[in-house]
Amino acid sequence: MTSVLSIDDVKKQFGGIVAVDGLDLEIEPGELVGLIGPNGAGKTTTLNLITGFLTPNSGKISLNGTDITGNSPDSISRRGIGRTFQITKPFGRLTVYENLLVPNVSCGPTEQEARIDRLLRELHLEEVRENRADELSGGQKKLLELARVLMLEPDLVLLDEPAAGVNPALMDDIIDDIQRINKQGTAFLVIEHDMSVISELCERVVVLNAGRNIASGTFEEIRGDQQVREAYLGGT
Ligand SMILES: Nc1ncnc2c1ncn2[C@@H]1O[C@H](COP(=O)(O)OP(=O)(O)OP(=O)(O)O)[C@@H](O)[C@H]1O
Numbered sequence: 253m254t255s256v257l258s259i260d261d262v263k264k265q266f267g268g269i270v271a272v273d274g275l276d277l278e279i280e281p282g283e284l285v286g287l288i289g290p291n292g293a294g295k296t297t298t299l300n301l302i303t304g305f306l307t308p309n310s311g312k313i314s315l316n317g318t319d320i321t322g323n324s325p326d327s328i329s330r331r332g333i334g335r336t337f338q339i340t341k342p343f344g345r346l347t348v349y350e351n352l353l354v355p356n357v358s359c360g361p362t363e364q365e366a367r368i369d370r371l372l373r374e375l376h377l378e379e380v381r382e383n384r385a386d387e388l389s390g391g392q393k394k395l396l397e398l399a400r401v402l403m404l405e406p407d408l409v410l411l412d413e414p415a416a417g418v419n420p421a422l423m424d425d426i427i428d429d430i431q432r433i434n435k436q437g438t439a440f441l442v443i444e445h446d447m448s449v450i451s452e453l454c455e456r457v458v459v460l461n462a463g464r465n466i467a468s469g470t471f472e473e474i475r476g477d478q479q480v481r482e483a484y485l486g487g488t
């Protein structure tokens with residue numbers, strides 16, 4: 253089976269700082285993978301490399317077997333990788349519905365409307381359909397951002413800290429939503445510092461430390477790993 257994402261010996265330096273240092277990471281189609289590690293481990297940099305916002309100094313990134321290293325963010329998103337940001341950025345003066353018209357979908361207007369209706373329903377945004385995006389709660393903004401990404405029907409979605417600033421009750425809904433969408437076939441890579449979210453959400457967890465993949469396994473497996481405890485989970 254061809255991996256949906258394959259990162260092969262990727263390195264990224266900022267001046268003297270090596271943010272990503274020979275990273276290897278594979279995601280299989282339909283997997284739901286957590287990416288954890290201490291502050292500064294290189295998690296967000298990895299997302300920026302995958303989505304073309306940064307270009308690696310060396311190494312190779314492939315999507316469904318096609319080399320996408322150095323491609324533009326626009327071309328990578330059209331090829332099937334969607335992302336949300338650590339800080340959400342909806343178009344505040346547009347309504348929820350109008351925000352979902354923004355992605356440049358390749359389907360016709362009928363299918364576009366059908367997708368919008370389905371996503372508003374699935375992500376509990378129907379009631380706020382005509383509200384301006386800047387009137388939404390922090391959690392609703394995250395759901396809107398996820399809906400916007402899903403308009404393009406990506407093979408892989410990258411989420412940067414979906415639980416940050418979201419109340420625990422809504423986070424339970426967001427976890428259910430991500431798992432349901434994952435079961436329909438979309439692979440996810442989720443960066444998160446909240447270990448209760450990671451343990452509930454992810455079937456596999458990859459641990460990054462100093463720009464390297466130091467462990468991969470179920471949450472229970474990586475929690476028992478000595479190297480991981482020293483780097484990150486010592487206190488839990
Ligand atoms: N644009 C940049 N210019 C210079 N250094 C950078 C840049 N982006 C990231 N870095 C450095 O690269 C390293 C990795 O940062 P990154 O943001 O990827 O970490 P992270 O794992 O996402 O951390 P956090 O959990 O705090 O969000 C850090 O030392 C950071 O200071």
Ligand SMILES: [Mg+2]
Nearest residue numbers: 295296297338
């Ligand atoms: Mg980060």
